[in-house]
Amino acid sequence: MTEYIRDGKEIYRRSFATIRAETDLDELPSDVAGVAVRMVHSCGMVDLVDDLAYSPGVVSSARRALAAGAPVLCDAEMVAAGVTRRRLPAGNEILCTLSDPRVPDLAARLGNTRSAAAMELWRGRLEGAVVAIGNAPTSLFRLLELVEQGAGTPAAVLGIPVGFIGAVESKQALVAHPSGLEHLVVHGRRGGSAMTVAAINAIASEEE
Amino acid sequence: MTEYIRDGKEIYRRSFATIRAETDLDELPSDVAGVAVRMVHSCGMVDLVDDLAYSPGVVSSARRALAAGAPVLCDAEMVAAGVTRRRLPAGNEILCTLSDPRVPDLAARLGNTRSAAAMELWRGRLEGAVVAIGNAPTSLFRLLELVEQGAGTPAAVLGIPVGFIGAVESKQALVAHPSGLEHLVVHGRRGGSAMTVAAINAIASEEE
Numbered sequence: 001m002t003e004y005i006r007d008g009k010e011i012y013r014r015s016f017a018t019i020r021a022e023t024d025l026d027e028l029p030s031d032v033a034g035v036a037v038r039m040v041h042s043c044g045m046v047d048l049v050d051d052l053a054y055s056p057g058v059v060s061s062a063r064r065a066l067a068a069g070a071p072v073l074c075d076a077e078m079v080a081a082g083v084t085r086r087r088l089p090a091g092n093e094i095l096c097t098l099s100d101p102r103v104p105d106l107a108a109r110l111g112n113t114r115s116a117a118a119m120e121l122w123r124g125r126l127e128g129a130v131v132a133i134g135n136a137p138t139s140l141f142r143l144l145e146l147v148e149q150g151a152g153t154p155a156a157v158l159g160i161p162v163g164f165i166g167a168v169e170s171k172q173a174l175v176a177h178p179s180g181l182e183h184l185v186v187h188g189r190r191g192g193s194a195m196t197v198a199a200i201n202a203i204a205s206e207e208e
Numbered sequence: 209m210t211e212y213i214r215d216g217k218e219i220y221r222r223s224f225a226t227i228r229a230e231t232d233l234d235e236l237p238s239d240v241a242g243v244a245v246r247m248v249h250s251c252g253m254v255d256l257v258d259d260l261a262y263s264p265g266v267v268s269s270a271r272r273a274l275a276a277g278a279p280v281l282c283d284a285e286m287v288a289a290g291v292t293r294r295r296l297p298a299g300n301e302i303l304c305t306l307s308d309p310r311v312p313d314l315a316a317r318l319g320n321t322r323s324a325a326a327m328e329l330w331r332g333r334l335e336g337a338v339v340a341i342g343n344a345p346t347s348l349f350r351l352l353e354l355v356e357q358g359a360g361t362p363a364a365v366l367g368i369p370v371g372f373i374g375a376v377e378s379k380q381a382l383v384a385h386p387s388g389l390e391h392l393v394v395h396g397r398r399g400g401s402a403m404t405v406a407a408i409n410a411i412a413s414e415e416e
Contacts, residue, residue, distance in 0.1 A: 002349060002352070002377065002378075002381045004345070004346065004349045004374050004377065004378070005346075005373060005374060006318075006319055006320040006321060006324065006346060007321075008315075008321040008322065008323075008346075011321065011346070011373045011374065014372070014373045015371055015372040015373045018372040018373070019372060041371065041372070042370065042400065043370060043398065043400060044370045044371055044372065044375060044396070044397030044398045044399060044400070045397070045398065077289050077290070078286050078289050078290040078401065078402065078405065080289075081285050081286050081288075081289035081290075082285070082286040082289075082401070107216075110214075111214055111215075112214040113214060113215075113216040113219065114216065115216075116214065137212070138212065138213075138214065138216075138219070141210060141212045144210070162250065162251060162252045162402070163223055163249060163252050164222070164223040164226040164227060164249070164252065165213060165219045165222045165223050165226070166212050166213060166219065167252060169210065169212065170210075170212070173210045188252070189252030189253070190251065190252045190253065191252060192250065192251060192252070192400075192402040193286065193290070193401065193402050194286065194370070194400040194401050194402050197286065
């Protein structure tokens, strides 16, 4: 039988201590650094910080929005499933529209992916929301189109889609977007639901 | 407005072509290579393959089990949420016991984490099951203890927990386990729910 640490609090404590020892967080604002630690924890890669880009007010803006009851709009069911409900300050709604039965028809009509079409069902909910895109680059591209069309300005956009086609470009488009959206991205191909969930959970509560 | 590819099938085709061009799959059995491609797709990292370890029969054993109706036992809700139900060959049950109300008391009684205690509720379901551990090293350590106690032999164990404390060691313990469990692991700190889900989805159906 292998010996291992069985105390959950001690595992968290040692994990975060290891991350802080190995990660260069000095250049990050302290609230962003706290979020970065949890993102690193979710993926096991301390060099994730090298690809992080953000607007300085993104964490405070997202925290204000959540405290005021804003919903969290997620592109993927895995993102929605991962948010720790008890960390949310106002019983905030977690919304993922990807499985809505209207989405396949919307996708055919728009000539876009289902992940992009699902964003149509966010119209009317975007203003002041916390948006978490942790899977599909086309969701992020489509979100930016909706913002350009005046569908609303989110309080913060976590743009962390993953992959080989469009992930790099969609995150560059968010950072450079003329609307000046509050944003947090992981540049490059890396991303995904686990690190996106870690970011939301870190923003929702400072408790480690 | 940014131009981007809006055809989901074309995005998949180009993604998998990019992965196959950049990843060295030659040394993998063809069924493991197919699973590796989807795992790489889920995390955006072609070097993931360097950390892959497996028993040669793991994919065929897991496929036979799923075809025969075996359940998929998951350590985390995000893993359970990510499995694409329509890919499953036999409407297989996807079970995650982490949120079971008995788990906190079990954890206190065992002196172990909730993730490990949740494994207790897998007793009676382990024999022939497909086990997917995509989050907690203590779940994997505890699973190996249950197997040692004779609680059952899974058809395959996807051991892909992530993190800084126990992840490396729990995966080494699985690979070296005297029971000779069919296994697929990602050595090192990397792992997580997204790549674990990708592995299950690739095993469940060869459709890309």
